[in-house]
Amino acid sequence: MDTKLIAKNPTARHNYEILDTYEAGIVLSGTEIKSVRQGKVNLKDSYASLSNGECYVYNLHISPYEHGNIYNKDPLRPKKLLLHKKEIQKLYGLLKQKGYTLVPISMYFKGSFVKIELGIGRGKKLYDKREDLKKKDANKQIAKNLREKNLY
Numbered sequence: 819m820d821t822k823l824i825a826k827n828p829t830a831r832h833n834y835e836i837l838d839t840y841e842a843g844i845v846l847s848g849t850e851i852k853s854v855r856q857g858k859v860n861l862k863d864s865y866a867s868l869s870n871g872e873c874y875v876y877n878l879h880i881s882p883y884e885h886g887n888i889y890n891k892d893p894l895r896p897k898k899l900l901l902h903k904k905e906i907q908k909l910y911g912l913l914k915q916k917g918y919t920l921v922p923i924s925m926y927f928k929g930s931f932v933k934i935e936l937g938i939g940r941g942k943k944l945y946d947k948r949e950d951l952k953k954k955d956a957n958k959q960i961a962k963n964l965r966e967k968n969l970y
Contacts, residue, residue, distance in 0.1 A: 822927040824854060827861040830923045832947060834939025839923065840909070842873065842934050843900035849883040849890050854932055856883075859925055866899065866920040866936055868910050873899040875922055875934065899934060912938055 830836070846854065853859075858881035866875045874896045882890040901909070912918055923935045942950075 820927075820929065824857060824925045824927065824932070825859040825861050826924045827864065827922055829862060830921045830937060830939070832950075833942060834919065834921055834937065835942055835946070836921075836923065836937040836939050837918075838912075838938045840901065840905060840936045840938075841928075842936055844875070844925075844932050844934050845898040845900065846880075846932060847891050850880050851932065852885075853880050853883045854925075861922050861925060864922045866922060868906065868913060868920075871903075871906060873901050873906060873909070873920075873936075875899055878922065899936070909938070917941060 860879040864875055864878040866873060868874075876896050877894060878897055879893050881893060909920065913920060917940050919939050919941065921937050921939045923937045925932065925934050927933070
């Protein structure tokens with residue numbers, strides 16, 4: 819199926835070491851989906867949690883639709899995620915362990931459906947973040963040197 823990226827969480831891979839990823843559907847109302855199609859979504863401070871055997875995403879900001887009236891929903895309301903029961907049970911077992919968090923990584927269209935990529939993450943320490951930045955800079959420098967060599 820064709821996938822089209824709507825939004826990415828820029829801090830997810832920076833702040834967390836992502837161990838495993840899951841794909842989940844999301845329950846949205848009519849005006850929310852219109853706003854999503856316009857790309858008015860912010861995943862930056864969002865997180866997911868399990869409660870009563872269901873998965874919800876919190877602080878996922880979907881801006882109100884301009885042409886919507888009384889049907890617009892609260893932009894920060896908790897949104898239900900659609901996962902299989904076995905996946906929820908597996909996530910529940912993983913999240914019981916100390917230090918694991920469920921973080922939305924990206925939101926995209928898969929065909930005509932909106933999907934969210936969830937990641938099981940463990941928080942990084944400050945020195946881990948610095949190491950990642952050093953590696954990233956070194957790889958950029960190597961790529962730049964290779965490009966310059968290939969020009970001549």
